Amino acid sequence: MIAIPFDSSQVMQGIASIAPEAILVCTAITVLMADLFLAEDGKWLLCWLSLAGVLAALGEVYLLGSSRIVGFSGMITSDGFGMFFSTVVLSACALVLLMATGWSERAGTQKGEFYSLILMSTTGMLIMAKGTDLMTIFLGLETLSIPIYVLVGFQRSRMTAIEGALKYFLLGAFGAAFMLYGMALIYAATGTTKIPVLVYMSVGGGMAGSSLFLAGMGLLLVGFAFKVSLFPFHMWTPDAYEGAPTLVTAFMSAAVKAAAFAALVRVAMLLFPGVSPAIGPVLWVLAVLTMTVGNISALGQNNVKRILAYSSIAHAGYIMVGLVAGDLLGSQAALFYLLVYAFMNIGAFGVLMLISQKEDDGYDIHNLRGIGFKYPVLGALLTLFLVSLAGIPPTGGFIGKFYLFSAAVKNGYIWLAILGVLNSAASIYYYLRIVVYMYFMTPEGEVVTPHTPPFGYALALCACAAVVLVLGMIPGAVLTMAEQSVLSLLM
């Protein structure tokens, strides 16, 4: 019999390192339980309960701060990097839940299962962002993905929902299998899955000669590419985004992308330098193709949700530019961009959700005719978010792109930056097309009447707009925060 040593200080440290996740899981279970006992007209409580849980987790993230806490023999680490992404993911979740208050009844998502799935998915995102062991990253990815597959198909009566969910599920399962295969090969080559040990072994090209290790890294990259929808693994994105209830689309586009990129940035910053001659050109090509394919496909779309889906593919390409640059500045820019992207995308989907009367046809671009002048606040908000997505000052989107491309230039990737800027210019066409429809197209019949947003919803939209504007004018504090978190990663 092997005795298991019990060290209470280590146990406490472990619990501290996963305190926000623990809060989220407890809330998810509480919501499920409360759902059983609440009458139909008391279900609104569930949403507020979930929101309280998310805010408590956010508070706990700040209590833990950026100090380094290694938990569970190195499986998970709470550090500045984890804190940054926990903030992004939890704020995205909080915004979506805030929108869901008073909105869920209309969308048919006023269910305990809906909220608990969102909470469990968020738990997976935090685990993925904080995982310092390949195994933890994989488990986080699965905990994140499985609830999202279900949430995409939540409105089971719509064909597009089922189609999107099935496509996302099948391709996501393939992506997960690729990633797992990659991890297995890396384990076969090195005998470990712990990222710090892998860094130690691969530093200075120590593993660059091992074809097992290279193949493993390649497959790992493919797995990530599926999740952040890089070309050519982006096929599921438009269908899943279109089929999902728009609340979920907003959540997916902001939070899932941030969490997947969190793990990708961690792997890229720590492990890619050891294999950079092999993997550098791959990243370069992936970034360019992803941007270009995303933008070109978005040009011909008429469904606004699909336009934003393709735009999210293009944005994954822009963020990859930061990873190609591969230095502190590049990663810092990627982190900043992911934060801004979360807010501007949730904001854009939020406004569109108010304007559209129903899913599917409701998101046709022709429904936006005449909205701009008749409903000036909504028009102005949507314009702000789209302008930020297009990367025009004075918005956060501009600052993000500026830093991404300047990181590329600083590291000698001039062509990459040029292609990025050209892409960005092309994207202005389809963002401004939406704006043109809102302001300059005469409606064929009546202008659609948008829903009046409930209080929480309006609050969430205002928060998004404020963040996008503030980050566009005074980005210094957040940029420093992003820099600190990348530095804490490299420590």
Added chain:
Amino acid sequence: MEPILFTLFGAIAVGGALLVVTRKNPMSAALSLIMSLFAVAALFVLRQAHFLAAIQVIVYAGAVVVLFIFVIMLINVPENRLPIEKPTVYRLLGVVAAGLLMIEGGLASRNFSAPATAVGEVGSVEAVGHALFTDYLFAFEVTSVLLLAAVVGATVLAKKKI
């Protein structure tokens, strides 16, 4: 004793695998697969990897093949309507690839000798349990959250009224 048992179970495993791909009836193919997997489990026992052997029986011979059999029974194609299989280029390529893999495996296995440490030290139920509840405790616990999410999700998608 061990070489005899190894040869015996190895032969059963290979024979079972051959039956899987040559049987016309899907049900007998699935049952041959069970036979092959059981024999592999016995090989694991010979290498002192008791935990792996148990998992092999429970997960592969048990759960996975039972799922196969469920599907076969659900689809329930009568014997006379089974598709007639013709030799195609792909099949030929498959045979060639399998042959190459076998040769490669044979060549690669010449590089391995008996392991320095007994597999029993890492493959026993005790050692795996110890690792699971110390170093990999976190993974173990997160898996429970993952399973909870999967159960809730399956309910959402399958239940008549939620």
